[in-house]
Amino acid sequence: MDKKAAVSGNGEGGKPGKGPKPAPAAPTNFIRNITAADLARGTYEPRQWGGKTGVYDLHARAPAEPAKIRTRFPPEPNGYLHIGHAKSICLNFGLARDFGGRCHMRFDDTNPVKEDQEFVDGILETVRWLGFDWEHGSESNLYHASDYFEDMYRFA
Numbered sequence: 505m506d507k508k509a510a511v512s513g514n515g516e517g518g519k520p521g522k523g524p525k526p527a528p529a530a531p532t533n534f535i536r537n538i539t540a541a542d543l544a545r546g547t548y549e550p551r552q553w554g555g556k557t558g559v560y561d562l563h564a565r566a567p568a569e570p571a572k573i574r575t576r577f578p579p580e581p582n583g584y585l586h587i588g589h590a591k592s593i594c595l596n597f598g599l600a601r602d603f604g605g606r607c608h609m610r611f612d613d614t615n616p617v618k619e620d621q622e623f624v625d626g627i628l629e630t631v632r633w634l635g636f637d638w639e640h641g642s643e644s645n646l647y648h649a650s651d652y653f654e655d656m657y658r659f660a
Contacts (some may be wrong), residue, residue: 524563535595539603543572557608557647559655570643573605578649579627581611582618590634609638610647 542548551569554562575596579589590606610629613619631638638645 534610535599536602539573539599543603555643557610557652571600571604571606572604573600574608575600575605576608577631578610578612580615580618581613581620581627582615582621583623584626585630590630593631593634593636597631597634601636603608606640606643606645607636607638608645610649613650615649616650 550565552566553569553571554566556562577593577596579585585593597607608632609628611624611627
């Protein structure tokens with residue numbers, strides 16, 4: 505083997521660009537690593553899903569959970585999204601997509617004075633523009649925190 509081939513290590517006589525290219529590394533970070541480890545161990549199995557978010561009783565006798573993980577994106581509909589929101593959208597919807605789960609689009613609409621339908625529509629449009637969705641077949645995961653005010657009151 506000549507010196508050039510030994511240095512390049514590609515087994516093609518040192519010719520650049522020849523030989524198989526290595527596969528790109530799968531994206532990873534500590535959140536993905538923890539999620540993958542939890543799923544491999546079955547940390548949260550078995551789980552039930554009552555068809556919507558709610559109190560424990562709703563899920564206790566429900567069918568088996570179809571999604572491996574559930575994440576959420578909880579924007580406040582009181583302004584337009586910024587780059588930090590885009591990062592959160594990609595993280596939460598991306599984790600759900602990559603690990604066979606579902607991401608809940610849950611508006612944190614707890615301050616009605618500052619909220620506006622224009623912002624709700626803009627947020628929904630942006631999430632879809634980024635390539636994500638909260639609907640999976642007949643399962644829609646679009647929620648509002650105000651839907652749970654009664655439950656929160658009972659818990660307090």
